[in-house]
Amino acid sequence: MYALCLRMVGNPADAEDLMQEAFLQLYRKIGTFRGESAFSTWLHRMTVNVVLMRLRKKTLPTDSLEETLEPDSESSGPKRDVGAPDLRLSGAVDRVNLERSIEKLPPGYRTVFVLHDVQGYEHNEIADIMGCSVGNSKSQLHKARTRLRELLQEEIREQAREERKAAKTQSGSLD
Amino acid sequence: MQCKDLELVVESEGLVLLTSEAREHLTLCPACRGFVSDLEFIAAAARAIPAEIEPPAHVWTSLRAQLEAEGLIKEPVTALEGVPSRIWPRWFGLRSLITATAGAALLAAVLLLTHTPVAPRAPAAGTPAQAPVQTNDSAPSPLAAPPAAPAPSLAALSVPKAAFSAKRHSSGPTASRIKELAPSPSEDAGTTFAPSPVDQDFPDMELAGNSQVDASLRQNLRTLNEFIAECERHLKENPHDQLAREYLYTAYQQKADLLATMMDSARSEH
Numbered sequence: 001m002y003a004l005c006l007r008m009v010g011n012p013a014d015a016e017d018l019m020q021e022a023f024l025q026l027y028r029k030i031g032t033f034r035g036e037s038a039f040s041t042w043l044h045r046m047t048v049n050v051v052l053m054r055l056r057k058k059t060l061p062t063d064s065l066e067e068t069l070e071p072d073s074e075s076s077g078p079k080r081d082v083g084a085p086d087l088r089l090s091g092a093v094d095r096v097n098l099e100r101s102i103e104k105l106p107p108g109y110r111t112v113f114v115l116h117d118v119q120g121y122e123h124n125e126i127a128d129i130m131g132c133s134v135g136n137s138k139s140q141l142h143k144a145r146t147r148l149r150e151l152l153q154e155e156i157r158e159q160a161r162e163e164r165k166a167a168k169t170q171s172g173s174l175d
Numbered sequence: 176m177q178c179k180d181l182e183l184v185v186e187s188e189g190l191v192l193l194t195s196e197a198r199e200h201l202t203l204c205p206a207c208r209g210f211v212s213d214l215e216f217i218a219a220a221a222r223a224i225p226a227e228i229e230p231p232a233h234v235w236t237s238l239r240a241q242l243e244a245e246g247l248i249k250e251p252v253t254a255l256e257g258v259p260s261r262i263w264p265r266w267f268g269l270r271s272l273i274t275a276t277a278g279a280a281l282l283a284a285v286l287l288l289t290h291t292p293v294a295p296r297a298p299a300a301g302t303p304a305q306a307p308v309q310t311n312d313s314a315p316s317p318l319a320a321p322p323a324a325p326a327p328s329l330a331a332l333s334v335p336k337a338a339f340s341a342k343r344h345s346s347g348p349t350a351s352r353i354k355e356l357a358p359s360p361s362e363d364a365g366t367t368f369a370p371s372p373v374d375q376d377f378p379d380m381e382l383a384g385n386s387q388v389d390a391s392l393r394q395n396l397r398t399l400n401e402f403i404a405e406c407e408r409h410l411k412e413n414p415h416d417q418l419a420r421e422y423l424y425t426a427y428q429q430k431a432d433l434l435a436t437m438m439d440s441a442r443s444e445h
Contacts, residue, residue, distance in 0.1 A: 002227075002228050002229070002230040002234070003225065003226060003227050003228040006228060012231075015230075016230060016231065016234050019230060019234060020234060020237060020238050020241065023238050023242075024238070024241060024242070024245070024247075027242055027245075027247045027248070028245075028247065088209060088212070088213065089213045089216050089217065090212065090213075090216045093216070093220065095220065095223070095224065098217070098220050098221065098224070099224065102221075113221070117217075117218050117221035117222060118221050118222070118224050118226055119226050120222075120226065135187070138186065138187060138189065139186055139187075141189075142185060142186035143186075145214045145217050145218065146214070148217050149210075149213045149214065149217060152217070
């Protein structure tokens, strides 16, 4: 639960509060568990709801709530320039880069990505947790991965720029 | 197949189950090949991220405090920590058995007193000064002789002796006699149960006119004594076990009541 909260909010203090709140909900509502799904699924659903409620409260008025939590596939989905040279990620990205990029994802993408690729839930379980369809879960996951790819490529380019700058500065100082 | 078609396939089917058309396109399109390769790398890297992270210890402390404050959890009863599991259910079983047998013995004694005519018997041992019971000559007459040692288990307990004797509904001398007859704890906690002094006191004495009631009373007493011995053994090993002390106190009370009943019924036959 803590890992899920931490990856969804990216902040240890908030993650601790949210985990505590989720456990309190668990104790208060344990009598409502009917066994229709696995207990872990029920627990994670409760946790995701607690986190999403907190994120809804924190959403800036200028941001569209729907776009933040469930970005529309047509309007805000990541675009891929077919002709642009892609930077290969393999060998250039480490875990720190990846986790930092995950934090930058919109909450809706982030939730599905963490539940599927990190926690190992299947799409039908994610649909149960998130209260969406299986197709929606698959779509969100694909968009999350695509967006992460863009963020990681930006990070690689940024690192390359920094290294070039550092090299220029060093060679300039030697002259 | 076009690049955008491939992307739709990847979106709906994932990275594992690509169609033959999609695989064929990948062999021909390096951009799409790179795209799929990057997504596979991201998925693999995410799987390597630990799914579980242990939260800081203070989170659990804070959570527990909040749960207790809301009354959702309560402090567990710690009195029986260390009690072997074989003893605990046995105590429960024994306790209800003792209660039931004591009640049955009491009822039997009451019925006996009210319905069954009996012949006069030898004088009951109301006081230590009385003459020994006219029983088998070879049997000892411990009634006249006080037990060699007092009941240190009673003294060891923080049970007020006044409360113990006050529970008796009979006269004072009977209560003090009962105290004398209470078994002393054996020095070795592991020793087996020794015959009750009452069994020695009343080897052949008829406690009631009905031999069945008599046997029942003795059996009840033996059961009580076994339970008391077990409690005392446990308390020797766990002197701070308050619940065990309560059980022992209750058992002594029940024994006192039972002995009083037995003596009253025996005395009333005269």
